[in-house]
Amino acid sequence: MNYIPQTKEEQKELLCSVGIEDVRELFDCIPKKARLKALPDLKPAMTEPELIEYFGKLASKNRPAGLCPSFLGAGVYDHYVPAVIDHVLSRQEFYTAYTPYQPEISQGTLTAIFEYQTMICRLTGLDVSNAGLYDSAMAAAETMLMAAGATKRNKIYVAKSVNPELSKVLETYAQFKEIKIEYLPYGKDGKVKIRDFSDGACVIVQSPNFFGVIEDIEKVSAKAHEGKALSAVCADPLSLALLKTPGEAGADIAFGETQSLGLKMSFGGPYCGYMAVREALMRKMPGRIVGQTVDTEGRRAFVLTLQAREQHIRREKATSNICSNQALCALANTVYLSLLGPEGLCDAASQSAQKAAYLCDKLCKTGKFEKVFTGHFFREFAVRCKGASPAKLNSAARKAGFVGGYELKKSFPELSDCLLLAVTEKRTRAEIDEFAERMARV
Amino acid sequence: MSKVIDGLYYSKEHEWVKVEGNEALIGITDYAQDALGDLVYADCGTVGAAVSAGDAVAVLESVKAASDVYSPVSGTVTRINEELSDAPEKINADAFGNFLFAVELSDKSELDTLMDASAYEDFCKEEH
């Protein structure tokens, strides 16, 4: 099955009409030695019902969140996604559109991105948001490159308590740009230990950090600025419904994963990495930006702007090579935030925090678990398992029909007996109670 | 045809240099402003920066283009034209009347490597 509308006869006729006898002559320019002698070895073509059956079988070999209440987070969270979102994303005018380079016929996408940028600024308390990046790890890498360019320094400080997915990507990018990464340890409260930053381009911390602990961004930012380094925070946007904004806390750059704002988990993507900065960094920020202007009739309209920063103009002098913005994911975020509004968003965030605190208390009361860190946490927390090992606990959880937590030893050998658990507003008290009981019985 | 003014030095990167005593004012030529189009942003560099001939000092942006502006001479940046940060369009209106930055010359002999007005005029014709 393919999607070519014309028949072979029509094609022949079309070519004949412009003097081409045989379609094969169009490929004569390929050197003989380079021509494929046999078709590549692929599965035989499938019709639509066959595709449904094949993919259905593959999907059924997975164990998705809908079937088993999940307590796994570590950067990706099982929040409720309202039905409206997928209906908006399924509008063909949105998902089959190209990048909005022709503003006269792209006001839908452009307006939605402008709304997205506005919402990100209001969540983060910063001046300017771009239209989105691939994901939060990429946003971290872009932050690093932007900070190195802006400060002309080549060292960055990164809290050890950031998501390991993020620090690994930073390491990949840094090695080719001769940027040095120095990790900052965490203390007993789970918070980053700060130091003198006067040789740093920027300090990157995550809050709530990988252990769920809320960092003291004011302190980090003040120390960064003392050393003329930039302060960058990876902040979960849902947590910003309740927590002090990075802008208010003195950060220069905020970025993070927007998955928790209406995007399905989708086995790791697509998501969208947001990024917002203070005005002074606007022209150094990577990615697309939509701006407001007027048309020749004086009507308000939106357009991609500040494009002189971008790769298609600067080529090898560009500070970033990015040329897409996960637009459809950013649209999902915009619809999500519009649906929930300030009250709904605070409710989703607050219920997540309340339920996480409830599970944590419940587990600790059994005497088989204890909190690893003393700091305040949001939605996610680390417990030390005094009885069975984290791996045993997770396999018991699986048998009981749950998805357990993240085994911290995967990335933090010093926390080999610790489990990271996340609770979203979707979990009911009954689910949490049963999960806690099962865990205590292992 | 773009305007060219006598008495200035010109570089192949389309900068002009006006020497006043030991200081050189540097801007972009009329030809360059025309090629860039409506300017939307000008970053004229940093006072006190030490530059060698050929170093990028300033950045100009139009809607569809971005360009570094190089210093054709070596020395120290003594002044920048701060008016341009709010009104980059002044360069479009009068490229020769609006310098971007000034350099205290450390080696006057470098000026000999630059073009005069008529040589620059010929150079532009070739470029086109």
Add this chain to the structure above:
Amino acid sequence: MKLIFEEGAKGRRAYKIPPCDVPQKALSAILGKNNLRADAPALPECSEVDVVRHFTNLSQLNFALDTGFYPLGSCTMKYNPKINEDLSRLAGFCEMHPLQSEEDSQGAMQLYYELERSLSAIFGMSRFTLLPAAGAHGELCGMMIIAAYHRSRKDYARKTIIVPDSSHGTNPASASIAGFTVKTIKSGPDGLLDLNALKEALGPDTAGMMLTNPSTLGLFEKDIMKAADMVHKAGGLLYYDGANSNAILCKTTPSLMGFDVVHTNLHKTFSTPHGGGGPGSGPVGVVEKLVPFLPSPLIAYKNGKYVFEKENKLSIGKMRSFFGNFGVLVKAYAYILANGAEGLDEVSTAAVANANYLCRRLSKAFTLPYGDNRCMHEFVLSGQEIKDKYGVSTLDMAKRLIEMGYHPPTIYFPLIVHEAIMIEPCETESVATLKEFVDAMLTVAKEAKECPEKLHAAPQNKPVTRLDETLAARTPVVKAQ
């Protein structure tokens, strides 16, 4: 059109979650008093109907593939099959957490594995990484692999990447982000790679060359094998920018042409939607000797199970969190399975046939500076003559096409053609659409001569007329008040 912030009314709310059913504490006790924000963020307060109407109305301001033709050179705007959308939304895929155990994820891992094998077969490469989130991200990944390869051989002097002047803007940008210096070489008089210029550019500092074939002019680089040989003899590697691979599917492969690294844009060649600017996906394939440098993770099939491979110590590391844009991968794999090898072979045939039809019909009214009246999947016309004669720019013509119901072709690219008009029809357009588009283009050419003012003022029948882009960039307003 109102912004969403101008809709709704205080206190409106579109959706409610069940009330909190666990005993609650004060938020200041849970989160810490000093950590709280003073006021809730100023978000819209709307009903569900408000939200649905707003975004549906917004969508109707867009032009899209499902509403019309995009002859958009270099972007391969082919039809996005609907079944692919449904399959990617199966709960078994879209509700999977990426860190669930291998045991829980066998279906997703199998799909990942099979897509990797399919792409390897189509491009003749040993293995692929599916991590890169877009074409440019794939380029960067490929550049890092090339850098890591030279470094592993202690060949530290190889710091230069060669790109032709007709290349995509992302090529030099990606090379530069990977730490390379970029050397641009001029195309020959026929618009193709100039072997003399290449010879001059090659040296002990050469790390590699980036090339797209067919080139951005839509021409097949006839000397590709010689060029590959030269680059290899100089100690460099050859990178294939797969943006134009719709022209070569099942006709040749990058590996047969001599390429070592390749990226493919699943949102171009393999029909996944552009989404108004993403999400895309840009997998990268390599020849055998470069496999150890691929980013992690990779998936293997061992003892009847799909498993994550241990990271090779030569690997460049991680390019992206988790496994890339998995939802996009599902769609691309569905497309490959629907077509099969024969279907993909017909795709490139039809794409090239359609382009040649348009090329021959249009090269009379416009100038075809390169290509001798034939092309591969796309071709580049020049509007310079029309501009010189009638003062109508390529931009004016593009805007007039908008008025006539088309998305305009790519314009002002590649940079080596003045007033460039780059047209790529794809295989999924009908004969009638192609003929109507020719008529539209011929009308535009005629109008340029007869009523240029009409073109200067276009478009008049769209939601907005031309925008003041200078104002937007000079005094940026990038968020609502």
